[in-house]
Amino acid sequence: MPLRYLLKQILMPPGILLLLLLLGFLLRRRRPRLAVGCFVVGFAGFWLLSLPLTVEWGARLLEREPALAPSEWAQLAQRADAIVIIGAGRERGDPSWGSDQPGLMARERLRYAARLAKASGLPLLTSGGLHYGTPPSEAQLMADSLAEDYGLKVRWREERSRTTWENAEFSAPILREAGIRRIVLVTQAQHMPRAVWSFERNGLEVLPAPVGFIGVDNARPFAGLLPEAKAFWQSNQLLNEALGLLGYWVFYR
Missing domain, CATH: 3.40.50.620 (HUPs)
Structure with missing residues (x-):
């Protein structure tokens, strides 16, 4: 259980995104292009997952029933x-x-x-x-x-x-x-x-x-394009469900 918990925290946001930002910082002199790529992906990941609009669209793909x-x-x-x-x-x-x-x-x-x-x-x-x-x-x-x-x-x-x-x-x-x-x-x-x-x-x-449906109109100002901490947490839940559904289909079918 501790190993499973550790791996999940590292490989799921925000862990994986923080690792990308850290790599970007560490590689900034030796591999500047790779460093920029890591930073852009890490920053973009944080931004996209923090948008209520991302939550709304993502939830609609999973909330089928x-x-x-x-x-x-x-x-x-x-x-x-x-x-x-x-x-x-x-x-x-x-x-x-x-x-x-x-x-x-x-x-x-x-x-x-x-x-x-x-x-x-x-x-x-x-x-x-x-x-x-x-x-x-x-x-x-x-x-x-x-x-x-x-x-x-x-x-x-x-x-x-x-x-x-x-x-x-x-x-x-x-x-x-x-x-x-x-x-x-x-x-x-x-x-x-x-x-x-x-x-x-x-x-x-x-x-x-x-x-607990969240794939509904987010009703936020600016169409849900401003980052929110709650949206980041919800996006993480959605990503966990998407990966979990795929993993179950592979391991338990």
């Missing part, structure tokens, strides 16, 4: 047997709560899943393992939040997974043992293609319930 209409929520029990919520990290030791809490994207998923569960009456499964080996699991944190914040009891917890593929791989046996083959899958819209692919490869019929 349409949102469920509110009028469909009550009928979900006719199309599926359970709701599965994929974990999305956690916030460590939040002093306001006196304990770890689900991450921001996880909370967005939980709120949406709670609405779907209350409308449909479907049982819930939370999926997510330990965060860098430290308990409690993401599945437990989400289950606690659903109980305390929304008054919903989670029926199953999958607490071993570290990746989206493992979310599916370890959740599928739990669901099959309960006689469940059809699920409503709740995760971020940009994450949904990889998540659906993983759960279907593990033998489940998936009804996507995406949340």
